[in-house]
Amino acid sequence: MATTIAAGEGRPGELFGHPRGLAILFLTEMWERFSFYGMRALLVLYLTQHFLFGDEEAQGLYAAYASLVYLAPVLGGLVADRWLGSRKAVTIGALLLVAGHFGMAFEGAGSKQYVDFGGRSYEVAADGRGADRALALIAPGGARLPIVSSGESIGITGGAAAGLPDRVATADYKFRTVQDPLYVQILFFSLSLIIVGVGFLKANISTIVGALYAKDDPRRDGAFTIFYMGINVGSLLSTILCGWLAVKYGWSYGFGLAGFGMLLGLLTFLWGQKYLMGHAEPPAPAALARKVAGPLNLEWLIYVGGFILLMPAWFLVQRDDIVTEALTIGAPLIFLGMIVWSVVALKGVERSRMIVALVLTIFSVLFWTLFEQAGSSLTLYADRNTDLTVAGGFGINAAQTQFFNPAFIVLFAPIFAGLWTWLGRRGLEPSTPVKFGLGLVQVGLGFLVLVVGITHFAGADFRVPLVWLTLAYLLHTTGEICLSPVGLSMITKLSVPRVVGLMMGVWFMSSALAHTLAGLIAKATSGATVGGVVVDPGAQLATYADIFSKIGWVGVAIGVVILALSPWLKRGMHMEAAEADHALAGERAIGEAAAIGAPASRNGVDRETL
Structure with missing residues (x-):
């Protein structure tokens, strides 16, 4: 006799219609x-x-x-x-x-930072963190005298009473920074641990999500959507809580x-192994256990190799x-x-598709170059030139x-998904090139909103109301939703x-390149600082x-150019034939592509907001 399962009950051993392993992977991710986004929000x-790196050096780092971080998962996915x-x-x-x-x-x-003038050296103390940070000169005897630097001179409040000038011209002083080498190296080594760990x-964790479902399981896309919400819930909570605690x-x-947070994720993953149903095990356990270098088997050789990679990182x-x-x-x-290989080695439809894929990948570099200002120049802009008051003094x-980006994704991603579905049923859904163009236009408009x-x-005080930064992040997020899923x-x-x-x-290399180019742009926004406080807020705002x-x-x-080229690019995609020819390869690739943490949408696999 067949067993009838009521809606919402799920199959035996499942939770809300999905394997219990999905809940474990959701919580782990x-x-x-x-942990990752909490650290990222604080880093610059x-x-x-704290370490008093200059803007250019900090944003380059x-x-x-x-x-x-984007290059490492390519190697990590291959090894696993x-x-x-x-x-x-x-x-x-x-x-x-x-x-x-x-x-x-x-x-x-x-x-520590010091200012030298008049043949003597004085320590400059920076009190507080974030936008309320203030500078003071430590006078002989220990008195803390507030100072203000304008780029042309520094003013010392109460300087005369302490036997110091009230103002020192730029030509007569020099700032210097003294870092503690031990803790700077702990910082760099910690970052290398994170890089290799992310790799x-x-x-691999997203690959396990796909492995829980058969290739034709209709729940597969829904599972990745649920998994994606875990990414955004984690980043939303961390940017709020870690940012508040740190400052x-x-x-x-x-x-x-x-x-x-990362420790809880690890414990959750270890505890929930039984719910993964063996899908995450090594493909060839016997080969992994084979001795390959003295007492080391292949598994331990991989671990040793991972630790060795910490040094170049x-x-x-x-x-x-x-x-x-x-x-x-x-x-x-x-x-x-x-591109040359595609032109020479391929013919017909295959050549056309490959060239379109490469062209759109190149255009995506520009999108992520602009989008990824969030962790560097936009964070410093928020700190130095944005009135961060929300309402009523809060x-x-x-x-x-x-937190704006993950919050807007949670709010608007379902709306866009529904919109594409509604348009698709009427044959009006924008093509992939059009979505790329719309994404670039919106990320560009986000920066123009900031300029307004x-x-x-x-x-x-050279601070801009928070609403303009909020609107910029809104446009960046809607642009991401247009471009990222496809x-x-x-x-x-x-x-x-x-x-x-x-x-x-x-594709992953293009994301790494985008972060590098984003760093070059961020460096161009750099301003002179003392103790992490910008010297001339007006000049910084103009920059x-x-x-x-x-x-x-x-x-x-560039977005308009893509929109203009979109009819040609769409024809070059030959999507009907592409979907038929690549069904099997696409399923395999989605499992690997999801390795970067990019969840699947109905269009395929999304790139997460790293």
Whole structure:
């Protein structure tokens, strides 16, 4: 006799109609993203206000770190897919991430800054964190005298009473920074732990989600949507909580909370192994156990290799110039090589599809270059030139402004999904090239909105109302929703089956390149600082207006170009044939592509907001 299951009950051993393993992976990913985004929201502020890196150096370091984070999962996914298996890879990745996030909490006393004038050296103390940070000169005898630097001179409140001048001209003083080498190296090593940990973990946890379902299971896309909500819930909570703790009580509290989030994710994953139904095990356990180097079997050799990779990651994260040069030279050469190969080695429909895929991938680099200002220049803009008051005297800090993106995704992604479905039923859904164009136009408009706020609504203190930054993030998010869901899906559908894995590597490399280019733009917004406080807020605001205007118009212009080219690009995609020819390869690729943490939508696989 057949068993009837009521709606909502799910099958035996399932929860709300999905395998229980999905709940384990949802919670693991939620806590992992909680830790990752909590740290990300604080990083540039931490570098400039605690270690007193200059703007250019701090934003270059952030760019190198973000680029390496996107490159690492390509190698981690390969290792897990061929030898280690997803469970072991996620576990070792989570352990490295726990160590890295807790390492960030070892902040030390921070760097010290001194001002030299009149033949003597005086320490400059910076009190507070975030936008309320204030500078004071430590006078002989220990008195703290508030100072204000304008770029042309520094004013010393109460200087005369302490035997010091009330104002010192620029030509007569010099600032210098003294960093504690031990804690700076702990910072760099912690970042390298996170980079390698992300490589092991992010390349594999999403793959397990796909493995819980048969390829033709209609619940598959819904599962990735649920999983995606875990990503955004984690990032939403972390940017609010970690940002609040760090600014109010100390950086170590914010980073420490991020570390505990990752620890909870690891414990959840280990506890829930029985619900993964063996889908995350190594593909060839016997080969993994084979001795390959003295007493080391292949599994331990992989672990040793992962720890060895910490050294180049540690070196590269503090040498953004090397990362920038490698990606800005290497990535275009790879793009050019793939285009030449497509023209020479392919014919007809295959050639056309590949060229379209490569063209759209190149355009996506510009989108993410602009979008990824969030973790660097937009965070510093929020800290220095935004009135962060929300209402009734209640305000947020600069780190917490990064919650706008996940909040808007939670609000608007279902609306856009419904809109595409509604339009699709009427044959009106925009093509992939049109969505790319719309995404670029919107991210460009987001920066132009900021320019409007800066130009017409900045106060006497050179701060712009928070609503303009909110509107910018809204446009960036709606642009992301247009472009992101179709990116990896496009790669799986348009690539020649024998190179689909390589093409996904090219797609992830394009994200790394975008972060590097984003770092170059962020550096262009840099201003002079003392103790992490911008010297001339008016000049800094003018710099933001100039750079944001330029990149905003570039984004809109390139978006319009894509829209104009979209009929040709759409014809070149040959989507009906592409979907038929690539069904099998696409399923395989989606499992691998989801490795970056990008959940599937009805169009394929989304790229998450890292």
